[in-house]
Amino acid sequence: MRKLFFVTLSVGFLFLSNNVFSKNIVINPFVHSELNSATEEKLIQHVIRIKELVSHNPKYNQDIAFFIDMHVMSGKNRFFVYDLKNDILLDQGLVAHGFGSRIKSDGVQKFSNESGSLCTSLGSYSIGHSYNGQFGKAYKLHGLDATNNKSFSRNIVLHKSSDVPYEEQNGQIGYSFGCPMLNEQYYQRIEKRIDDSKSDIILDIYY
Known part of the structure; x- marks a missing residue:
């Protein structure tokens, strides 16, 4: 059985949690909820x-890829950064x-x-170059599947917004015009990973 590990940094210490669907993931500042077994299993499949x-x-x-599980309510963590090597x-x-x-109702x-x-369009995207737009620095998205191959012409981009909260919510959060839209604080971490990468990072959106 494949193992899912979660690593975060907290006050200079490194926490490591080994999760095989049945075990809990250690909750640290970067993590605000545990993944249930169905969410974990779907993530591993993708x-x-x-x-x-x-x-x-x-x-x-x-080395890394981003994943969004659209089956998870928007008020809960569902944008995942995954280390493909480890x-x-x-x-x-x-x-x-x-x-x-x-x-809808x-x-x-x-x-x-x-x-x-x-x-939102489901499918895999290649994260392209950055530009400065309505929401500040954003990244062009290139759809790689028949379900999202119009994303570039639709101006679907990865961007931040002050309207997106940092902490998890009990209900749905706000909406974009079709773009994956992140909290500003969380976006800073994602932005650094993209800018530090020498090759295009894949973003996979699934349901």
């Missing part, structure tokens, strides 16, 4: 797929999704690749 993707293309970062869950935080993908959540839908 990690396996992304490992396969990057192994065939040296353009992509072989199978370590490095970080997690809140991320807002598109208004068009809000969960009937419980249905819609995803779309179409312009004007304001929806």
